[in-house]
Structures are given as C-alpha cells and as structure tokens.
Amino acid sequence: MYPKLIIDLKKLTDNLEAVANITKEEGACSLMIVTKGLCADPQMVKLVAEHKAVDFMADSRVKNIASYAGQARKNGKKTVLLRLPMHSEIEEVIKHVDVSFNSEISTIRLLNEEAKKQGKIHQVLLMIDLGDLREGIFYKEEKLIFSIVEEILGLSNIELYGIGVNLTCYGAIIPKNDNLSILTGLAEKIERTYSIHLNMVSGGNSSSIYLVGKDELPKGINNLRLGEAFLLGNDTAYGTRLPGATGDALILEAQIIELQEKPSLPIGEVGVDAFGQKPYYEDRGIIKRAILAIGKQDTDLDSMTPLDKKIDILGGSSDHTILDVTNSDIEYKVGDIVSFELGYGGMLKTATSPYVEKGYK
Ligand SMILES: *Cc1c(COP(=O)(O)O)cnc(C)c1O
Numbered sequence: 001m002y003p004k005l006i007i008d009l010k011k012l013t014d015n016l017e018a019v020a021n022i023t024k025e026e027g028a029c030s031l032m033i034v035t036k037g038l039c040a041d042p043q044m045v046k047l048v049a050e051h052k053a054v055d056f057m058a059d060s061r062v063k064n065i066a067s068y069a070g071q072a073r074k075n076g077k078k079t080v081l082l083r084l085p086m087h088s089e090i091e092e093v094i095k096h097v098d099v100s101f102n103s104e105i106s107t108i109r110l111l112n113e114e115a116k117k118q119g120k121i122h123q124v125l126l127m128i129d130l131g132d133l134r135e136g137i138f139y140k141e142e143k144l145i146f147s148i149v150e151e152i153l154g155l156s157n158i159e160l161y162g163i164g165v166n167l168t169c170y171g172a173i174i175p176k177n178d179n180l181s182i183l184t185g186l187a188e189k190i191e192r193t194y195s196i197h198l199n200m201v202s203g204g205n206s207s208s209i210y211l212v213g214k215d216e217l218p219k220g221i222n223n224l225r226l227g228e229a230f231l232l233g234n235d236t237a238y239g240t241r242l243p244g245a246t247g248d249a250l251i252l253e254a255q256i257i258e259l260q261e262k263p264s265l266p267i268g269e270v271g272v273d274a275f276g277q278k279p280y281y282e283d284r285g286i287i288k289r290a291i292l293a294i295g296k297q298d299t300d301l302d303s304m305t306p307l308d309k310k311i312d313i314l315g316g317s318s319d320h321t322i323l324d325v326t327n328s329d330i331e332y333k334v335g336d337i338v339s340f341e342l343g344y345g346g347m348l349k350t351a352t353s354p355y356v357e358k359g360y361k
Helices: 009-026 042-049 062-074 087-096 105-118 142-153 177-194 344-352
Strands: 004-007 030-034 056-059 078-081 099-102 122-129 158-164 200-202 223-226 250-263 286-292 304-306 312-316 321-324 337-342 357-360
Touching: 009 030, 009 042, 009 223, 042 056, 042 062, 056 062, 056 223, 062 078, 062 087, 087 105, 099 105, 105 122, 105 142, 105 158, 122 142, 122 177, 142 158, 142 177, 158 177, 158 223, 177 200, 200 223, 250 344, 337 344
Parallel strands: 004 357, 030 056, 030 223, 056 078, 078 099, 099 122, 122 158, 158 200
Antiparallel strands: 004 250, 250 286, 250 337, 286 321, 304 337, 312 321
16 A cells, blocks of 8 residues: 555664764763664664663653553663653653753652652653754853752652754754854753762754764763764764665655646646635646645655655645656656655654555665
8 A cells, every 4th residue: 555654774773873882982982872763663663772772752741651661661661751841741751751851940849749649750851942042041041050959859769861962953053163162061061060970961862963973062962862873874963864874764755646748837727726826827838737636634745755766756645645747767657656755854754644555675
C-alpha cells in the first residue's frame, strides 16, 4: 500500500555514528538523540536504544517516551522530556521520564509532590532563554533564575540536573560562542554560589553541532540534543550536510493515479483554493500532469524533493499532489511510484499520518 515512508535502518545507523563521532570524539559532549521527528518509530527507537554511543533518549511527547522508556532504561539510557510538562501530565512524566526540561516553579513543585508519591527522585533541567524566545527563563532575569534554583535545591524529591538552552526554533537565532558562553557562565555561577555540581549544560539542538571541532563550542557545554542531524543528516544552523551523514535515510513513495496532458493555467474566474489561499499559476502551456495519491493531510508539499530532478511539484490539496512530469526522462504511467527525499516538515507529517505506511530497509 502507498503512500509509504521507507526507513533505511543501515543509513540511520551510519548517521547516528556520524553525529556520535562529531559530538563525542571532537566535542566531548554526551549524546542525546531526539526521537520526535520520526514519531518514535519502534525500529528507529530500537536502533538508538541499542547503540553504545547514545546516552539519552528524548522526545517532546510523554506518549512517545512511554512507548520506549523500559527499553531505554534497560539499555542504560536516561529518558528526557524536552517540552515543558503540562500540569495535566505530571503523573505520566514522573512514571516514564528521568529528566524533564522546566522553566516554571509551579510545575516543578507539582513534579516534586508526585515524585514523593511515587517514591522517586526526579531530575530537572532548567531552561534558559538566550533570545530565541521560545521556552526558558530570560537570561537577563538572574534574580528569578537564582530564586528558582534555590527553591529546587530545597525540594525533597527533585534534583537539579543542569541547565540548557534551545535556539533556532522560534526566533531562528543561531548558536554562537558568545550567546552559549552566557549559558556556561551562568552554570559556573550557580555551581560557585551553591557549591554544587551541575551534571548537564545542554548547548542546543542540531543547530549547535556545526560549532563542534571548530573550537567554537564554549568549554562547559557538555551535551547536545540531536534530532534532525541524526534523521536527516543536517546541520540546521546553515543547512549543510554533516560529514559522514546522508539525507536519504528516509524516502517517501507515492503512487500515480492520473496522468494526462492538460493546460498549466486553470480555466475560469480564480477564487481561493481548498485552503483559502489565493494561488499563483505559471503558464507553462500544455503539460504532462501526474496526480499522486498523497496530499496535505499526509505531508508537507514544501518539504519534499523528488528524486527525479526533472519533476516539479505544482501543488496539491488535502489528498492529491500534482506534478509536472513533462521534462522527465522517465515515461511515467498510472500506477508508477514517485519517490521523494524529505525535509523536517515532510518527515514529521508523514511519520505522524496514519495514512502513510511504513517500510524498512
Ligand atoms: C525538538 C527539540 C530538539 C531537537 O531538535 P533538532 O533540530 O531536530 O535536533 C532539541 N531540543 C528541544 C528542546 C527540542 O524541542
């Protein structure tokens, strides 16, 4: 059945080793692999859980973590919740998660109460916002940071595991030596002030990996959290391919259900398309148009690239994708399969859609 997401486990293993070489060999960082981009696919999870180089397995959804917490812990990996916990999921967090990222003391207090109930010590990593303006306590609010640290240190069932930052997500801010140095400076000050040791100073996601090995990553950053770098082989600060990694470990396949010659310009008065957008159409004359049985409900049309470089994606609707195959060297027929490499959005949507089958290589 199609559409199908083909996951090449050998290539994913190669990517895992490529990012492990960079972070561990060159950067002396622990390796946290982030599973959410592929919706914690069980085969991918198995590969990560059983790999020696991985120290932590992380996701933004407790449901994904719950699906593999046992497997991760059995293999000596800690589970990490990246998204700040909701007050409505505290019990599940304490049950399945070893380290959770936090920025709100009200949530940390609830985690402490629940950890007491379950007889556990829960580890908390405090998020600091260095200007990307998604989660974290704003770095200039030092009094607030220190008051929260102090309260955490007094909680019976919470351990302050470390501090961290997230960048290049909302504000698209690129990690640099100067902004990450604010984080390491803060970590030192917390350690000095309270005579404690922070286990983790987490310097970001796949947009931070480019700093490793260029003497740019400040000393003191001892962890990176990698999703896209592992799954798609990308440094996401500048969009380069990481050495030793590949971008085609994941391939989307879809089937042609119509192939006909028609004009490229719609005929009649133009209103709005199925998504309320006023579309723009380029006049290419009469073209060979292939319709694929996959649409915006299953994928992100802006985040997929045909392996056949002579095909253009013209657009689509909920259940259909329309291609211009006029210039291709391949004589496509109805029933043929067209393959695509994916970007982050395409990967996320196809991995999450119940309409997209999964296959493994
Ligand atoms: C999603 C996420 C990551 C992983 O991001 P990639 O760009 O896929 O490496 C890391 N940290 C946090 C907080 C996240 O939400």
